[in-house]
Amino acid sequence: MYQEIILDHYRNPHNKGLREPHDGEAHHINPTCGDEVTLRVTLTPSPENALDGSATVSDVSYDSMGCSISQASASVLTDLLIGKTVDESMRVLDEFTEMMHSKGVGEPDEDVLEDAVAFVGVSKYPARIKCALLAWMAWKDATVQSMQSEPRGGGDGLEGAS
Amino acid sequence: MYQEIILDHYRNPHNKGLREPHDGEAHHINPTCGDEVTLRVTLTPSPENALDGSATVSDVSYDSMGCSISQASASVLTDLLIGKTVDESMRVLDEFTEMMHSKGVGEPDEDVLEDAVAFVGVSKYPARIKCALLAWMAWKDATVQSMQSEPRGGGDGLEGAS
Amino acid sequence: MTERELGLLDAEKLREDFEILSRTVRDGRPLVYLDSGATSQKPRQVLDAEREFYERHNAAVHRGAHQLAEEATDGYEAARATIAAFIGAQANEVVFTKNTTEAINLVAYAMSNSATAGEEHARFRIGPGDEVVVSEMEHHANLVPWQELCRRTGATLRWFSVTDEGRLDLANLDELVNERTKIVALAHQSNVLGTVNPVRTVIAKAHEFGALVLLDAAQSVPHMPVDVRELGADFLVFSGHKMLGPNGIGVLWGRPELLAAMPPFITGGSMIGVVYIDSATWADPPQRFEAGVPMAPQAVGLAAACDYLSAVGMENVRAYEHALTGYALKQVGALDGVRIIGPVDGEARGGTISFVVEDIHPHDVGQVLDDQGLAVRVGHHCAWPLHRRYNVVATTRASLYLYNTFADVDALVEGIKAAQRFFGTGPGA
Amino acid sequence: MTERELGLLDAEKLREDFEILSRTVRDGRPLVYLDSGATSQKPRQVLDAEREFYERHNAAVHRGAHQLAEEATDGYEAARATIAAFIGAQANEVVFTKNTTEAINLVAYAMSNSATAGEEHARFRIGPGDEVVVSEMEHHANLVPWQELCRRTGATLRWFSVTDEGRLDLANLDELVNERTKIVALAHQSNVLGTVNPVRTVIAKAHEFGALVLLDAAQSVPHMPVDVRELGADFLVFSGHKMLGPNGIGVLWGRPELLAAMPPFITGGSMIGVVYIDSATWADPPQRFEAGVPMAPQAVGLAAACDYLSAVGMENVRAYEHALTGYALKQVGALDGVRIIGPVDGEARGGTISFVVEDIHPHDVGQVLDDQGLAVRVGHHCAWPLHRRYNVVATTRASLYLYNTFADVDALVEGIKAAQRFFGTGPGA
Numbered sequence A, B: 001m002y003q004e005i006i007l008d009h010y011r012n013p014h015n016k017g018l019r020e021p022h023d024g025e026a027h028h029i030n031p032t033c034g035d036e037v038t039l040r041v042t043l044t045p046s047p048e049n050a051l052d053g054s055a056t057v058s059d060v061s062y063d064s065m066g067c068s069i070s071q072a073s074a075s076v077l078t079d080l081l082i083g084k085t086v087d088e089s090m091r092v093l094d095e096f097t098e099m100m101h102s103k104g105v106g107e108p109d110e111d112v113l114e115d116a117v118a119f120v121g122v123s124k125y126p127a128r129i130k131c132a133l134l135a136w137m138a139w140k141d142a143t144v145q146s147m148q149s150e151p152r153g154g155g156d157g158l159e160g161a162s
Numbered sequence C, D: 001m002t003e004r005e006l007g008l009l010d011a012e013k014l015r016e017d018f019e020i021l022s023r024t025v026r027d028g029r030p031l032v033y034l035d036s037g038a039t040s041q042k043p044r045q046v047l048d049a050e051r052e053f054y055e056r057h058n059a060a061v062h063r064g065a066h067q068l069a070e071e072a073t074d075g076y077e078a079a080r081a082t083i084a085a086f087i088g089a090q091a092n093e094v095v096f097t098k099n100t101t102e103a104i105n106l107v108a109y110a111m112s113n114s115a116t117a118g119e120e121h122a123r124f125r126i127g128p129g130d131e132v133v134v135s136e137m138e139h140h141a142n143l144v145p146w147q148e149l150c151r152r153t154g155a156t157l158r159w160f161s162v163t164d165e166g167r168l169d170l171a172n173l174d175e176l177v178n179e180r181t182k183i184v185a186l187a188h189q190s191n192v193l194g195t196v197n198p199v200r201t202v203i204a205k206a207h208e209f210g211a212l213v214l215l216d217a218a219q220s221v222p223h224m225p226v227d228v229r230e231l232g233a234d235f236l237v238f239s240g241h242k243m244l245g246p247n248g249i250g251v252l253w254g255r256p257e258l259l260a261a262m263p264p265f266i267t268g269g270s271m272i273g274v275v276y277i278d279s280a281t282w283a284d285p286p287q288r289f290e291a292g293v294p295m296a297p298q299a300v301g302l303a304a305a306c307d308y309l310s311a312v313g314m315e316n317v318r319a320y321e322h323a324l325t326g327y328a329l330k331q332v333g334a335l336d337g338v339r340i341i342g343p344v345d346g347e348a349r350g351g352t353i354s355f356v357v358e359d360i361h362p363h364d365v366g367q368v369l370d371d372q373g374l375a376v377r378v379g380h381h382c383a384w385p386l387h388r389r390y391n392v393v394a395t396t397r398a399s400l401y402l403y404n405t406f407a408d409v410d411a412l413v414e415g416i417k418a419a420q421r422f423f424g425t426g427p428g429a
């Protein structure tokens, strides 16, 4: 289960460290082991200035404490979702969640999941699924929150993410 | 277990029906089946006018609702204890209790228990032991109560029992 | 008539799965087990499933990251799904308890605990002026916990009567269930009368007033198809040991939104969110209500029992028991000096037959039956108020299950006659 | 060194009784089970006893008058006597619960219930101004129920600290235990640190003020001789599944005069004196606390576990585990980059060894160990406040029992080294 990609992200996490500005933030804890993640999302409204599925996830940053799987999964998440629309991101989330519950059977969609397919092996270890999903669940909460926030005006998001 | 003696006492119970006067009364219920007994004891003080172990159990009467074993056991009790001193009666009680917990092994003392030896077979049926003991436990309570009551004066007891 | 004629269920064949049914009692008499209402016997398949768990997969569930712990957790959660499906529910709506009794106490204590729990549990608060409704035919398990809830909170206990025929008396339904009613706790099937109650009527009335309804299904789930969505209750409880499953496991089913709004009952490990030295938060249901290392092997055993019953088919179980009960009501009911306490017709009633034999105390009836190898129950069957209602101290109860035969009923009838002969009562005495 | 040199206990021989210990995991690795602190494995003798009950004597105990019911009741009560004797108690002082967690909740709820119970239960009343004392090293099972008791009653929770070395800090004993203290609830042996607490000192102080003491003996009764009269506590609780017994059964031992003065917790059948429709009275202990059809087969299984442990000899179990633990502390403690959380010397501690491996998360340590067939536990082990105290989110825990060998400890050491190599940390990285 410890694919090289996972270990790489674990050793050199991307986008770690909380950043400003942000539209939504979520703090999730894994009650069975105490692992924690705080994750922030910044959205850029669509050209129509809507904070809906067509908005862009312009930044994701996080701070976390946890095992290799939870750390690497947070890092891969940021790589995958930054720059995608909310709708596209939710599709990735669904695909990732489904893979995590696949018990290692079935073919994850590599086009959608990219590096995240490395986590397919984790799905064979039920006790670790929560680790892999921790950041994703936090991302979902933070994004829903962001969509309910006041749009900070076009462009801000991208600037903030730089 | 249904010895002829038991069935006889069941069909023709002795001393059934509550009588006056009495020094102590106890009401016992068997919580597993709801059987009930109300039992009264009258004591006659010893020649020294003491209501202690040397007092005489001058009357026992009861009212009850229950199975053949509990009915017969109450009836046999009255036959055995009326006329004995409290000390002697307590010895019979101890002997009876011991026999009921003997699981049918050991020789009950026929000199002490007389007709009550017929209950030795009941001791092999744990669920029925409580039935056999119900009146005896009530007698013990009522007697302890009687000993704490005010002596009603010599003779009264015996008159009352007539 | 033999059960073969039903063509639905081959009791003789099923009996082979129950080792204990081939034993003898009291000097070599074949056992005739007529006490399944108290607890059922367990087929080999159930005992094997439990043993296999211990010998292959035993570990603390939800607590380890090693292979055994994973297998144990999988087994436990798969069992939950099987048991949930057996009553038409989703897995996350099923809470494991040690028995029906704990499941009822869980709901009753959640209600009193909500007084000091957060606002999110306000839905369950209860206090002076509020009412709890039960019935005269409840098992103590579905009566005393509500008496105690009322004592703790100052709420008032009210109850349905039963009719002379052994049916729930709905005459004062409109008066009993009203805007003060917080919860109605009712037997789905009586463990004494056999009566199957018209629970839909009561549920509909209770829901008019936003009251909750808990069904004590300890005697129904083992004997008939039960679908919680169809019934429409809010909570439903039952025990594993009465439905071919192991002892030490019971089930609380609850509507998910209600479980989510309920504060916990027993607290400790595995039911928490975060724990600080002076405060804690709760996990989501069902975990919130399952503190401590659970009875995973028993859950696996109960799931095997559900599989066993499903393979026979619960419709077949019901139909077979219905036929058997009809026969027993007729045969026992025809005896002189025998009075059945409960409905004498087979409609809306299960295979529990309680009766009194004139001039013979139930203890004595039971004893004579026992001497002939028949295992029945005597006493008040944990339904003392119901017995008081019928002016009897105790009854003799024969309770049937899928492994009983028409020959068992015949043996019962012969046994009752023998008791009458022995005590010189009844016909011919 | 091998265990043979001890001449006390032949672990290799005992292992033959545990079918599961000969299985393999993860692609054919022999199982090395180091998670007995979570739950123990069960010997054949225990599983056989339980099965024999089901196949020969199964019936509802204390509820029937037929032969099976008598045999079941005898088996259940004989089991109670055996288990009581195992801890130096009388049978009537032993209450069966489903686990340690329920046993602790039973006492905590009895205390809050006494507010609305009769005067005869006044001894257990607790309210604002009163104090409950626990420690920072408690398992959630012996912490959260007391938090909740305080929430229900307005009493105040206080706690002992632990020292850097993993010992109970008694520095403020005089201040913590005082005339306001109603009950002290304390682990006899910590499930994380392994520490055996100086309970006699605490008990003596508590009794000066008439406060009750409950010992959480879930981790001590399985591993050392325990005599309740010698200890002098008021209540003592433990679980069957951690001492070779079945799941689904636990024990509350209590001083008889205290049990007699306690109002009930779970109410229902078999725990009553008389029941009316609107009120009820209680049976004497232990029945008062055992509502519903109990887990008789599990009680019989637990008695068989006690017999098994007694045959080995609890002094031998303690001595053997002491030697094994000493070896493990030395070997694991000697590893670079490994820090043991808990006493590093073997005195007054049991065979539970929790540790952190520098720069490797416990989940990852556990995973690498699991890949080699080693079953350990990772996480906070239901002792979150304790982990916070040591500034760690989680630890890896190896817990030993009588069937573990010195070779198991060697495998653990090799496993930790492998994890360090894999993650490129530790010596040589």
Ligand SMILES: Cc1ncc(COP(=O)(O)O)c(C=O)c1O
Pocket: C269, C291, C292, C293, C294, D037, D038, D099, D100, D101, D102, D139, D141, D142, D187, D189, D190, D191, D216, D218, D219, D239, D250, D382
């Ligand atoms: C010290 C201690 N107390 C209490 C418990 C709770 O035991 P159970 O989960 O069997 O109720 C445990 C084990 O989980 C424990 O180790």
Ligand SMILES: Cc1ncc(COP(=O)(O)O)c(C=O)c1O
Pocket: C037, C038, C099, C100, C101, C102, C139, C141, C142, C187, C189, C190, C191, C216, C218, C219, C239, C250, C382, D269, D291, D292, D293, D294
């Ligand atoms: C109708 C009914 N409710 C509740 C119970 C209690 O079940 P348990 O003793 O398994 O908790 C029983 C059986 O004893 C019952 O028949």
